[in-house]
Amino acid sequence: MEKKILVIDAGTTGIRAIIYNHRCHILSQAYTEFPNYTPSPDRVEQDPNEIWDATKKMVNQALKALELRLNDISCIGITNQRATTVLWDKETGEAAPRAIVWQDTRTAKRAEELSSVWGDEVYSRTGWPIAPVYSSLSLEWMLNDSAALRKKADEGKLAFGTVDSWIIYRLTGGASHVISASNASVTGSYDLINNQWYEEWLSALNLPLSLFPEVCDDSGVIAFTDENVIGGSIPICGVIADQHAALFAQGCTEPGMIKCTHGTGTFLDMLIGDQPIIEPSSGVCCQIAWRKDGVTHYALEGYAGCTGSAVQWLRDGLKIIDSSKESESVAQKVPDNGDVYFVPALTGLSAPYWDSFARGALLGITPGTKRSHVVRATLEGIVYSVRDFIEEMENISGYDVKSISVDGGASQNDLLVQFQADQLGVEVVRPRNVEATSLGAALMAGLGSTMWKNEHEAFAVHRNKTTFSPQMSEEERTELYRKWKVAVERARGWSKV
Template identity: 60%
Template sequence: MSEKYILVIDEGTTGTRALIIDKDSNVKAQAYTEFEQHHPAPDRVEHDAMEIWDKSVAMIKQALAEGGIAPTDLAAVGITNQRATTVAWDKATGQPVTRAIVWQDTRTADFVEEVRDEWAEKVYGRTGWALAPVYSSLSLHWMMNNVPGFKTRADAGEIAFGTIDSWLIYKLTGGKNHAIAASNASVTGSYDLINDEWYSEWLDFLGLPLSMFPQVCPDSGNFGTTDPEIFGAAVPITGAIADQHAALFAQGCIEPGNVKVTHGTGTFLDMNIGPEAKISQNGLTTLIAWRMNGETTYGLEGYAAVTGSAVQWLRDGAEMISNSAESEAVATSVPDNGGVYFVPALAGLSAPYWDSYARGLIIGITRGTKRAHLVRATLEGIVYSMKDFIETMRKDSGVNIQTINADGGASQNDFLMQFQADMLDVEVVRPSVAEATSLGAAYMAGLAVGFWSSPEACFAGQSVDKVFKPNMTSEERDQLYAKWTQAVNRSMEWAK
């Protein structure tokens, strides 16, 4: 085909990236900018959806210009995004009704406790998600009851809901398409995995009209065409996939039992479990990994919400480091953690604890504690958070996980990768391209238009950067983890 590139919009929790990717999986050009994080209260995290849209368009234009690439050279557009963030907009004007409620937001924690006895088991058995504030349906319920005029307009069919992929698709198509990728639908806490439809019984209980909800579409398929006035060409949008699912695919985890970990704002461990939706028996999340060519692949996930953002807190809040990359050198300047443990529960604890009231805790400080011990404890805390749910994943899947593919910005930290191999007792493989989420979106879009002929063709241009092998005794591993477990228990229910 004459078109040479795939345009990817990679919409993270803290910033917007546009990338131009060729058939060999090379990034030919990219542009990135952060957007504002709004914290109107300690338990709230919000985004301005119009700011996200405006910066997305700006980054697309910048990437095209820097790469010297004409919009007509684009074969397709792929989108990958932060998950479960709730956007609501006016169907007539295309303007947001209120700020987007971000997946890290915990304002619905009290309501979760109110309905837990009646609904926790039912929604987990249908949606695959443990009942928690991350549910988009709960964020919508909050909007219905707290944003002036929202309920009246929603009941009248005037308001549209979507995750960030839905919002971008709507804006890119000039308001023509209200759609959501199957992968994103499955992480809203609103989708019935068993019956493959929006979970109407739960939504009825919450008073949420189905008229707000988008059409669920395959992750690799037709989402419409870009309005040529936006960046100069009518380009098919043929890929949209949630960020962790995109990374799972891009890491080549296309067979049941394949596992990857992504270190971003949070840390996400995902396993391909094949064509059947098996609900976890141990608090992990079951989700749609992707849907393409009429087939659905499911996944198991464990995640810790605050890991990379804990390193950001070291930089911006505690001001212990000047940049995230500095954390490795500081951490390795001491031989061990000095007995210090940092539980990064800055937004509660997720799998397998699901405690919205847990809070960050640093314990073990003595007069000999230095800045380096605190930095090292933060990096180690990321890995301990993973260990909390990897054993659960082994039990749920029946797979003895021996190799994990690692991606995301923090995967470039060699200390973190080695400690991960040591504590999890696995081989950690780091690819040459760390931003797997972007590649996954490119592959979804490209496969739909024949840019790549098969998944294997997608992966052909990839290579491995480094392999980390475990080098720790089981006795040392158990001792370290036992102290971590004590620290976690002390952090739980602190804000209740």
């Protein structure tokens, strides 16, 4: 019987369970969304129990489609949204409050306050500027908001983790409280220099070390599922954060190789080798790409937190498109943006600005502006957001970007990908399968279970690709980007006005 890998892909808006064979072909998959709660403009929350319930249902659906039981699976891989903060009771196993999602900005003022004292020190150790995306700040907020939770935390009765930690905890019936190295490095709590939880910083935030999970490799035998919970005892052999999974799936295994994922947000990651490069003045993040066989590989990252979700806003908020996919055909109805610029800072600006108080801005509207101009400006805003930090990544890494691999749902939009090639002046390569996060988790799990002997064998499957080459003059590229920079300045600090 051929070996099979079950991947649990726990994204920001939903859960996907996918079964791959040993050639990385998808045999079955099941997907469902779960609610995101926004009780106020600065808050984004999820119910961990709803995430777990969705996980169980999708796993069962994916298995049922092939008439399989869990014990027919060779190993499990997990990939997940990063930095979302989950807190649960060690005694009951129940989630405490709702999880605070990585897009949440309730800790913006706290981040600003801490930056004036701890900014460069924390950046130089964690690889990230102090920002609301920090799980450590969300965790501090949770404990300060509830005397009961604070008491339990001080007594060592609570457990913290990101979504990977929570799913593993539930899959193993509470036997494992772990986090993968890639996920740990994006919590704003991990010391990249000393390769351990950043105890001095956590102490300053009054966060007991007993809250924190054990850090494990991203590939290897990490834990076993509990048969009483999920219907079988299967090794979990790959656990890797979503962007890092996509980087690996795109075959970016040599320093200087780069990928760009267009999802809820847009993330540009460059592998840099086995030593971190941390440059606080750049606004670019450094993180663990993955840890495998005890060897740590690092990556630089720039990201814009609200890009794909800005297109969703066109659909659900403005209601000027019926689906995200329709954005391409609507935008193609006009030859250009009509001098309209959209800064997708709906939840603030990330790299390289790190301005939690920025807000979305639509500029250049005239009586002749049509909905097509607005949609096109939104797609172009995604690309400009990437250009904002790619040059910084080149500067601090020493690598010149010649080609970028793209993935994620929005990468299927030809107009967006062509504009990315035009604005960045580089070749953009799109694989046939743009769902790279789940593939990366499958590869990590297969390698961790020794399904393949090495990376070369794992990557042996041929994948068709489409290449987009630059077609815009340098003069036009420069002028368009100049106006974008002006638009960004108009959007910055808006919620403080």
